[in-house]
Amino acid sequence: MSSRRLSAVNDFVVKFANVNGSGSASANALFAKSLLRMGVPCAPRNIFPSNIQGLPTWYEVRVSEAGWLGARGGVDFMIQMNPQTWDKDVASIEPGGYLFYDSTRALPKSKFRDDVTTLGLPLTEICNAAYKDPRQRQLFKNIVYVGALSFLLSMDAETIETLIAEQFKGKDKLIAPNVEAFRMGRERAKETFGEPIGLVVRKSDQVGDKIFIEGNSAASLGAVYGGATVCAWYPITPSTSLAEGFTRWCKKFRIDAATGEQRFAIVQAEDELASIGMVLGAAWNGARAFTSTSGPGISLMSEFLGLAYFAEIPAVLFNVQRAGPSTGMPTRTQQCDVLACAYASHGDTKHVLLFPEDPYEAFEFGAQAFDLADRLQTPVFVMLDLDIGMNERLCKPFEWDPNRKLDRGKVVTAEMLENGFEFGRYLDVDGDGIAYRTYPGTHPTKGAYFTRGSSHDRYARYTEDGAAYVDSVERLLKKHATARTLVPAPQMIDAAQPTKTGALFYGSTSPAMQEALSMLNKDGLQVDGLRARGFPFADEIKAWIERHDQIFVVEQNRDGQLRTLLTAELGIDPAKLVSMVHFDGSPITARFIHGAISKALQPANVEPRRRIAS
Amino acid sequence: MSFLPKPKLHHPNLPTNKLGYTRRDYEGTISTLCAGCGHDSISAAIVQAVFELEIEPHRIAKLSGIGCSSKTPNYFLNPAHGFNSVHGRMPSVATGANLANRELIYLGVSGDGDSASIGFGQFAHAMRRGVDMCYIVENNGVYGLTKGQFSATADRGSKSKKGQVNADEGIDLVQMALSLGATYVGRGFSGDKEQLVPLIQGALLHRGPALLDVISPCVAFNNHEGSTRSFDWVRAHNEAVNRLDVIVGRDEIVHAQEPGTVDEVTQHDGSVLRLRKLAPDYDAHDRDGAISYLAERKRAGEIVTGLLFVDPEPSDLHAALRTPAAGLNRLGDAELVPGAAALAAVNASLR
Numbered sequence: 001m002s003s004r005r006l007s008a009v010n011d012f013v014v015k016f017a018n019v020n021g022s023g024s025a026s027a028n029a030l031f032a033k034s035l036l037r038m039g040v041p042c043a044p045r046n047i048f049p050s051n052i053q054g055l056p057t058w059y060e061v062r063v064s065e066a067g068w069l070g071a072r073g074g075v076d077f078m079i080q081m082n083p084q085t086w087d088k089d090v091a092s093i094e095p096g097g098y099l100f101y102d103s104t105r106a107l108p109k110s111k112f113r114d115d116v117t118t119l120g121l122p123l124t125e126i127c128n129a130a131y132k133d134p135r136q137r138q139l140f141k142n143i144v145y146v147g148a149l150s151f152l153l154s155m156d157a158e159t160i161e162t163l164i165a166e167q168f169k170g171k172d173k174l175i176a177p178n179v180e181a182f183r184m185g186r187e188r189a190k191e192t193f194g195e196p197i198g199l200v201v202r203k204s205d206q207v208g209d210k211i212f213i214e215g216n217s218a219a220s221l222g223a224v225y226g227g228a229t230v231c232a233w234y235p236i237t238p239s240t241s242l243a244e245g246f247t248r249w250c251k252k253f254r255i256d257a258a259t260g261e262q263r264f265a266i267v268q269a270e271d272e273l274a275s276i277g278m279v280l281g282a283a284w285n286g287a288r289a290f291t292s293t294s295g296p297g298i299s300l301m302s303e304f305l306g307l308a309y310f311a312e313i314p315a316v317l318f319n320v321q322r323a324g325p326s327t328g329m330p331t332r333t334q335q336c337d338v339l340a341c342a343y344a345s346h347g348d349t350k351h352v353l354l355f356p357e358d359p360y361e362a363f364e365f366g367a368q369a370f371d372l373a374d375r376l377q378t379p380v381f382v383m384l385d386l387d388i389g390m391n392e393r394l395c396k397p398f399e400w401d402p403n404r405k406l407d408r409g410k411v412v413t414a415e416m417l418e419n420g421f422e423f424g425r426y427l428d429v430d431g432d433g434i435a436y437r438t439y440p441g442t443h444p445t446k447g448a449y450f451t452r453g454s455s456h457d458r459y460a461r462y463t464e465d466g467a468a469y470v471d472s473v474e475r476l477l478k479k480h481a482t483a484r485t486l487v488p489a490p491q492m493i494d495a496a497q498p499t500k501t502g503a504l505f506y507g508s509t510s511p512a513m514q515e516a517l518s519m520l521n522k523d524g525l526q527v528d529g530l531r532a533r534g535f536p537f538a539d540e541i542k543a544w545i546e547r548h549d550q551i552f553v554v555e556q557n558r559d560g561q562l563r564t565l566l567t568a569e570l571g572i573d574p575a576k577l578v579s580m581v582h583f584d585g586s587p588i589t590a591r592f593i594h595g596a597i598s599k600a601l602q603p604a605n606v607e608p609r610r611r612i613a614s
Numbered sequence: 615m616s617f618l619p620k621p622k623l624h625h626p627n628l629p630t631n632k633l634g635y636t637r638r639d640y641e642g643t644i645s646t647l648c649a650g651c652g653h654d655s656i657s658a659a660i661v662q663a664v665f666e667l668e669i670e671p672h673r674i675a676k677l678s679g680i681g682c683s684s685k686t687p688n689y690f691l692n693p694a695h696g697f698n699s700v701h702g703r704m705p706s707v708a709t710g711a712n713l714a715n716r717e718l719i720y721l722g723v724s725g726d727g728d729s730a731s732i733g734f735g736q737f738a739h740a741m742r743r744g745v746d747m748c749y750i751v752e753n754n755g756v757y758g759l760t761k762g763q764f765s766a767t768a769d770r771g772s773k774s775k776k777g778q779v780n781a782d783e784g785i786d787l788v789q790m791a792l793s794l795g796a797t798y799v800g801r802g803f804s805g806d807k808e809q810l811v812p813l814i815q816g817a818l819l820h821r822g823p824a825l826l827d828v829i830s831p832c833v834a835f836n837n838h839e840g841s842t843r844s845f846d847w848v849r850a851h852n853e854a855v856n857r858l859d860v861i862v863g864r865d866e867i868v869h870a871q872e873p874g875t876v877d878e879v880t881q882h883d884g885s886v887l888r889l890r891k892l893a894p895d896y897d898a899h900d901r902d903g904a905i906s907y908l909a910e911r912k913r914a915g916e917i918v919t920g921l922l923f924v925d926p927e928p929s930d931l932h933a934a935l936r937t938p939a940a941g942l943n944r945l946g947d948a949e950l951v952p953g954a955a956a957l958a959a960v961n962a963s964l965r
């Protein structure tokens with residue numbers, strides 16, 4: 001046993017190393033949810049390589065009384081249930097940390113570390129003795145280790161047992177055996193280890209009314225609230241669960257109880273070209289439509305996106321980003337499609353992007369995207385990523401103003417046409433760059449027009465006249481400027497004292513950045529934060545950049561894509577914007593940001609700071 | 615009627631249909647295609663077909679891809695909305711449009727390059743998915759708009775204007791549509807309006823995926839000797855299996871029938887398709903039979919035209935999706951947004 005042992009209350013990282021398909025996912029989720037029920041914030045993350053033999057998966061839970069939900073890095077307590085990944089897993093434990101494993105089969109001493117406390121429990125043996133059915137032996141093994149863990153971490157047994165009962169509600173027969181397995185693990189741990197370890201979960205009140213949900217599920221609920229009726233998609237990790245989520249929510253909310261009629265249409269298309277084609281056809285025809293995809297899908301949709309931009313057809317795209325280029329690391333996270341989406345397609349194009357930070361905003365922007373798309377008559381991208389999309393995250397409860405109405409934008413009705421409305425499909429009547437449109441079939445003789453990707457005049461007539469072309473693409477710029485005032489405004493986090501140094505970030509970098517800013521503040525380093533939430537950039541962003549002398553642009557891609565967008569679109573001196581990038585496919589951490597910014601601000605005297613309880 | 619760009623002569627004697635529309639109301643802007651292009655004849659057939667069917671022109675949505683053929687929706691049905699999309703992708707756009715509003719009639723116009731080359735996948739999936747639409751391929755065996763390259767429907771061995779011989783097997787979209795589950799499949803010839811107009815009418819009334827392959831000679835690039843899509847070749851090799859009359863429920867039956875060779879098909883909307891059979895053994899209800907008949911006639915060097923298959927009880931994508939009878943685009947906040955109370959319940963379930 002090691003001499004130095006980590007001890008901490010509600011502030012550590014637990015990681016489960018499992019074999020895919022062993023039924024561990026629900027046990028691990030039970031663990032995370034128990035923490036929340038005890039009032040202790042936590043942030044779990046699934047780590048699932050796409051193509052490694054033996055299909056290992058990891059589930060990492062950051063426990064944080066302070067509510068820091070970004071990945072921390074490092075592991076304090078490893079629950080090692082997959083012999084295949086043993087060596088790497090053991091090596092990743094922090095000095096003074098703990099290793100819990102199935103000790104049924106003895107392992108040579110060389111497989112352990114001196115500076116890590118080893119906690120072996122013969123899980124296989126216990127389950128083989130208790131259960132006959134091989135499937136049960138496997139499934140209950142997971143609950144047994146949750147029981148053991150609950151003892152070691154001093155967790156409240158009652159909370160967990162209540163949760164088990166909730167989890168199996170409706171399948172009540174399963175409650176008692178699961179509770180039994182849980183108790184068995186807890187008791188065996190007590191017999192074997194005697195004492196809990198130094199990492200302690202203590203009841204708290206830091207969760208409040210927060211909810212716990214995956215970003216993809218939240219975004220698809222946003223689509224339901226945003227009035228989407230048509231979803232066309234093609235499976236691709238990590239976006240698949242978004243379309244599946246939409247299916248689930250629609251089944252809950254959009255099926256007529258009496259007739260069984262479905263107030264939605266979901267089509268799994270033959271590819272992403274067809275997905276976006278269907279979205280455009282539906283939106284052209286007045287339905288709210290979206291697709292969900294990831295980088296490779298965006299590439300395929302590119303030609304159609306030019307058409308949508310130029311012919312001015314609404315569309316909503318949820319891009320759940322993953323590490324590219326090409327297949328890249330399909331199960332790893334990045335923010336690497338910012339430029340690909342901002343300028344998607346050939347010719348001069350610019351699109352509208354929204355950057356949600358968590359499931360709350362995934363819902364919020366997911367709904368808002370449909371209003372924006374209809375209002376602006378153009379594609380709108382909701383830029384999620386794997387980290388937000390595929391992990392359950394603690395966030396504010398969703399809100400919906402009962403008086404809120406779907407904003408369909410500028411649509412001319414039959415009545416308006418009858419009353420003499422002068423309809424020109426590309427006529428800028430209001431001076432905001434946005435013209436009026438009609439839905440097909442509106443009126444027998446008025447309001448029809450021909451939609452095309454070729455150059456058109458203000459009345460949608462084909463033209464190759466240079467002046468008419470310039471007129472229409474310049475109006476699109478004006479419309480883009482209008483978009484600037486409609487996308488969500490940035491959010492600022494001011495340092496304790498006035499400063500000329502800032503950090504600009506967006507999307508899933510948010511939790512790590514918030515924590516890093518707090519760490520910097522504790523160090524006495526003054527750094528203001530700005531979280532961009534939309535593109536085109538709101539005026540406040542430019543003003544904020546102008547107020548600062550040095551700005552770190554923190555993002556999760558190699559090339560500093562948002563930084564490029566800022567310099568290109570706002571005319572900012574690139575020297576002022578320091579790129580700070582993290583792009584190995586793991587979620588960015590506060591440790592990384594804090595280290596990089598500290599080093600940049602005071603290169604001489606930084607000690608790498610480690611937030612390990614000791 | 616103030617918005618038709620074409621000058622309208624209100625000739626008092628211009629015949630009107632029951633809706634009070636003249637044929638002019640079904641026309642489009644003036645064609646910019648080559649004089650004599652087969653595609654223009656098809657546009658004229660569409661105008662006549664819809665006028666005679668007495669469908670209000672704005673109840674049709676016209677969609678197309680890219681090509682000379684795909685330009686034509688501009689040349690008919692001006693009061694209808696049109697969508698000239700991207701090359702080969704009309705089927706997906708039409709699918710989406712149809713999903714949004716099943717109450718309109720969808721008329722897709724495409725070319726052989728558009729549907730058999732770049733858009734072959736989308737063509738296939740629209741058919742197998744059962745999109746309720748009239749899908750017309752204006753088939754000239756070449757890429758007209760890009761000046762005469764072979765398309766994927768060009769017959770093996772046919773000669774291009776520049777003298778090149780096509781070495782690749784030609785795709786027969788009629789064969790494809792039959793095996794992909796289209797429920798109304800026919801072939802016409804732009805030069806035979808009498809056969810073509812009822813074929814289009816039947817397809818527009820059909821409530822399922824209807825495919826019409828219309829041989830449409832390109833006078834600029836594919837009307838020479840050695841071409842198998844020239845007027846002369848098609849005239850000489852056309853083998854019509856039947857002639858069609860479409861009788862909308864309310865009309866008197868006016869056409870004289872050839873005794874003993876008439877087959878009546880009542881479509882779902884009550885309209886009757888009367889098939890005057892020219893090939894006495896031809897059965898338009900036999901999908902497999904149609905496939906082998908086509909193959910057999912092809913070996914004999916013939917281009918079979920007529921209504922090759924019809925399923926009088928078609929189903930479509932909406933039936934599978936169980937969508938309401940009214941268009942999804944008509945649903946309002948109350949039907950779409952679950953509301954604040956439902957959201958509070960969702961929140962509660964996520965704690």
Ligand SMILES: Cc1ncc(C[n+]2csc(CCOP(=O)(O)OP(=O)(O)O)c2C)c(N)n1
Binds near residue numbers: 680683759
């Ligand atoms: C993505 C893309 N590639 C190529 C083209 C160029 N292009 C325009 S029309 C056409 C061929 C059209 O052939 P077809 O569909 O047979 O129509 P036709 O002109 O013969 O009626 C091509 C290749 C294009 N518009 N888009």
Ligand code: SF4
Binds near residue numbers: 759833
């Ligand atoms: S090039 Fe051929 S297909 Fe195109 S308009 Fe001329 S004749 Fe018609």
Ligand SMILES: [Mg+2]
Binds near residue numbers: 765
């Ligand atoms: Mg062609």
